[in-house]
Amino acid sequence: MSGLNKDMDKITTESIEINLLVEALNQKYGYDFSHYAEASFKRRIHHFLSKTGGGRVSELIPRLLYDIDFFKSFILTLSIPVTEMFRDPFVYRMLREKVVPYLKTYPFIKIWHAGCASGEEVYSLAILLKEEGLYDRAIIYATDFNDDTLERAKNGIYPIDRIKEYTVNYQRAGGRKSLSTFYYSKYDSVIMNKELKKNIVFASHNLAADSAFGEMHLILCRNVMIYFDKVLQNRVLRLFHESLAARGFLCLGTKESLKFSAIEHHFESIGDAEKIYQRE
Amino acid sequence: MGDTRIIEAVVIGASAGGFGALPQVLAALPANFPAPVIIAQHMHPHSHDGFLTDTLDSKCLLQVKEAEEKEVLKAGIIYLAPANYHLLIEKDKTLSLSTEDKVNYSRPSIDVLFESAAEVFGRRMVGVILTGGNSDGAAGLKKVKAVGGLTLVQDPEGAEAATMPRAAIENCHVDRVLPLADLGKALVENVDCG
DSSP: OOHHHHHHHHHHHHHHHHHHHHHHHHHHHOOOOTTBOHHHHHHHHHHHHHHTTOOOHHHHHHHHHHOHHHHHHHHHHHSOOOOOTTSSHHHHHHIIIIIHHHHTTOSSEEEEEESOTTSHHHHHHHHHHHHTTOGGGEEEEEEESOHHHHHHHHHTEEEGGGHHHHHHHHHHTTOOSOGGGGEEEETTEEEEOHHHHTTEEEEEOOTTTOOOOSOEEEEEEOSSGGGBOHHHHHHHHHHHHHHEEEEEEEEEOTTOOOTTSTTGGGEEEEETTTTEEEEO | OOOOBOOOEEEEEEOTTHHHHHHHHHTTSOTTOOSOEEEEEOOOTTSOTHHHHHHHHHHOSSEEEEOOTTOBOOTTEEEEOOTTSEEEEOTTSBEEEEOOOOBTTBSSOHHHHHHHHHHHHTTSEEEEEOOOSSOTTHHHHHHHHHTTOEEEEEOSTTOSSOHHHHHHHHHSOOSEEEOHHHHHHHHHHHBOOO
16 A cells, blocks of 8 residues: 555544544443534544544543543543633624613523533623623523533633733623623632622533523524534524524524524524524 | 646645735636635634635635635635634535634644645645745645645745745655745646646
8 A cells, every 4th residue: 555545544544433432432421422523523532642642543442431530531622612701792792782682671581501611701791791780680501511611610710811802802892891890810810700600500411412491582602513513503503493482592603604504594683793693 | 747636625824924925826726726725824813804805805716705614615716714713624525613722823723724624635635835934734734745635835935934834845845845926827737627
């Protein structure tokens, strides 16, 4: 076999190894990654391999099956907790201007933040609701499939060196106070105020397997579905459609959309760039 | 140039100086260019996405657009990675985006794009590294070379920033190092336009 063919053959063989790994995780732990977009999934696996001493993908399988801590750290590597407070400030501005007035008409507001990762955007939303006088009659369900990331979200402790960037985002998002009103600093961290956490329920939920949450007025799921294939994307979107109250809002990542999805015709676009939709 | 083969994709990586270099390369591609062109150009994370797309679109015969999530690649279209996202190519020749950590301090990262492209297209692709001030793309181009893809690099002499093309050349035995003005022509010659 020539050198070139060997390289291509390795790529094909590795796809087999990944399929076996996915099957093993599904059978053993009930985590189904079979509908994850493959290219980035593969990158994450390689990242984990290089962190844990290298070798072949298939060599991970016995360790994942027999060592629960190894499995947990694998899951942590897979989930992509890259987020920031008030990520895409213009989206938060539109939530404030177009969605909040609508929410104000309800006596009680239910919000689902699906795939909340380490929680930066959940606190951003909580701050927005506080400033708009809606927080006390709202409940935010913040969910993620990864218990360790969820724990980080619950703690609400973030590195201080990012706060400058977050403050700029907050101001661009139409923030009315100073972001520092909502946290206190300790050593090289900032800790989000307790009062922001009061109405947030952190819960484990797997979009690939679990069922709908009822009667939400707003669902946010940003930059989560880009890691899924079309099949899983459509499953998740149907789940959101089922979980929304009539005229409820859906907010996706700015590069995600309902275009060509199975539920597109049930929604009206409120902001084309912001990717905010309203259910019929 | 003898080595005409079926090329299914052209991937291009550029950093500092790319805004000047890209139009020169892309404007040379004819309207019947038979492959998609996928580009990772380093940008400030908050830069306005439309600017580079619009500029290039006005200067090229081919349509230039921002890459969209799960979009199917089409011949004769130039796709640009959006600012602050990695761009990857899936086995079914669709595009996907990712907000994973920066690679080589960059998002989009050229390595990420090139490595995923190499896995999908193998020898049926061309990888091009243009001007830039860091070494992103060197590992990606090496992988393109390893699977038999054609590797082209802008001549560091005369590049607005020489570090990136130089790093690519040092990291693997690239097929050709060419001045900017000749890169577009090389693409046309190596990709059969029928």
